[in-house]
Amino acid sequence: MEQDIELLQEATAEAEQAQDSRALYEVKMKFLGRTGKVTALLRRMKEIAAEERPAFGKRVNDLREKLEERFSSLEEKLKKRELEKKLAGEEIDVTMPGRRGRTGALHPVTRVKNQLIDLFSGMGFEVFEGPEIESDYYNFTALNTPADHPARDMQDTFYLSGEFLLRTQTSAGQIRVMEKKKPPIKILSPGRVFRSDDDATHSPMFHQMEGLVVDRGITLCDLQGMLDEFAKKMFSETSKTRLRPSYFPFTEPSVEVDVSCAACGGKGCSLCKGTGWIEVLGAGMVNRRVLENCGVDPDEFSGFAFGMGIERIAMLKYGINNIKLLTENDVRFLEQFKD
Numbered sequence: 055m056e057q058d059i060e061l062l063q064e065a066t067a068e069a070e071q072a073q074d075s076r077a078l079y080e081v082k083m084k085f086l087g088r089t090g091k092v093t094a095l096l097r098r099m100k101e102i103a104a105e106e107r108p109a110f111g112k113r114v115n116d117l118r119e120k121l122e123e124r125f126s127s128l129e130e131k132l133k134k135r136e137l138e139k140k141l142a143g144e145e146i147d148v149t150m151p152g153r154r155g156r157t158g159a160l161h162p163v164t165r166v167k168n169q170l171i172d173l174f175s176g177m178g179f180e181v182f183e184g185p186e187i188e189s190d191y192y193n194f195t196a197l198n199t200p201a202d203h204p205a206r207d208m209q210d211t212f213y214l215s216g217e218f219l220l221r222t223q224t225s226a227g228q229i230r231v232m233e234k235k236k237p238p239i240k241i242l243s244p245g246r247v248f249r250s251d252d253d254a255t256h257s258p259m260f261h262q263m264e265g266l267v268v269d270r271g272i273t274l275c276d277l278q279g280m281l282d283e284f285a286k287k288m289f290s291e292t293s294k295t296r297l298r299p300s301y302f303p304f305t306e307p308s309v310e311v312d313v314s315c316a317a318c319g320g321k322g323c324s325l326c327k328g329t330g331w332i333e334v335l336g337a338g339m340v341n342r343r344v345l346e347n348c349g350v351d352p353d354e355f356s357g358f359a360f361g362m363g364i365e366r367i368a369m370l371k372y373g374i375n376n377i378k379l380l381t382e383n384d385v386r387f388l389e390q391f392k393d
Contacts, residue, residue: 065121075132082125092118159392163261163380166368167244170263173287177280179242179265184227186246190217192226197304198343212248212258220248224264225304225361228340231266232348237355238269244364257377261364268340268350268357274307277337277358281311285334289316289371296331305338305359317373325373332370335362 065085072078085091095114102110160168171181184192194206204210205222212220227243243264250258267276278297285293293316297309313334315326322328337360342352365377372391374380379387 066124069125069128072128072132074136075129078125078129078132085121086118086125092121157392159388161380161388162368162372162374162391163364165391166371167261167263167364169288170362170364170367171242171244173284174242174265177240177283179240182227182231182241182243183245184221184224184230184243186221186248187214187218188221188226190219192229193219193221193223196229196344196347197225198341198347199303203303210250212250221245222249223247223361224262225359227264228266228359229344229348232268232345232350237350237357239357240267240269241265257365257381260377262361263364264359264361266340266357266359268345268355270355272339272356272358274309274339274358277309277339277360281335281337281360285313288367289313292319294320297337300336300338302336302338304341304344306341308336308338311335311337311360313370316370334367334370335360337361 065081068081068084069078072081083090087093092114095117096111099107099111175181190206194203199205211222214220224243224245224247227245228241231239231241231243243266245262246259247262248259249256267280274297278295281295285295292314294314296312298312300308300310302308310333312331314320315323315330315332317323317325318330320330322330326332337358340357340359345352345355345357365380368374368380369377
């Protein structure tokens with residue numbers, strides 16, 4: 055009996071010294087845990103005479119119940135004290151002036167992408183998004199790119215295997231559409247593309263937007279008329295476009311498209327390098343072989359295609375001089391594009 059009283063007093067004294075719930079739990083395990091002092095008493099049952107065991111077991115269980123009541127009472131008090139302390143630390147002075155939350159803004163590339171989709175959707179274009187991992191066939195062969203063309207080189211293209219690669223252009227989407235859909239076709243294909251190129255105006259990953267129109271009687275005049283409308287809506291109502299001869303395997307004839315410099319109105323400045331014009335995209339009439347590869351009769355149908363870098367349009371529109379600013383996610387830079 056004296057040992058029971060000593061254990062009860064010892065446990066109570068240590069429990070009352072506990073400063074938090076964790077410390078109290080450790081004291082509780084010291085006495086009531088699987089290796090605790092009270093549990094050790096029960097293991098001595100085999101050493102007790104058979105006739106004394108019932109009385110001994112009852113005494114130990116009574117001690118356990120008393121200790122559990124003490125621990126429960128102290129635990130409730132400690133948790134209440136801890137909650138009060140936590141709430142006191144979280145008090146808010148409602149009389150203090152509030153903090154103005156910082157509002158976000160759409161990334162300039164996202165803004166331009168949305169503007170382009172709205173612009174061309176208004177002209178009747180449907181949006182098609184192709185896969186970023188393409189086969190060599192869709193990315194090159196079906197687009198009439200020769201086997202020895204420099205664009206196929208490892209220096210320009212990220213190959214995943216001999217057959218698959220990270221697409222270098224969204225032009226692959228026009229092949230997928232023409233294979234499944236017969237003319238008339240009017241689609242816009244935005245998305246990320248990948249090329250092994252990195253400097254102030256180029257990035258290994260950038261966004262491109264491809265446009266394709268295929269129908270009867272489509273001519274280069276239709277292309278320029280559409281691009282004139284694009285330039286006026288995207289840059290300035292006074293913007294003009296001009297077409298310069300160029301070469302792309304999937305278009306014939308091919309053209310580079312310039313827009314009159316919005317900064318100087320075509321008079322010549324540092325932005326347009328004194329020419330009054332800025333190159334914005336490549337385009338042309340869809341090559342007969344490309345139409346044939348997709349099962350479209352080039353004698354019955356014709357079409358034009360154009361492709362532009364969304365980052366380039368954003369840089370021209372907002373006067374950004376380094377493409378890396380678009381990928382650094384500097385909040386100070388991004389905050390400048392709030393409406």
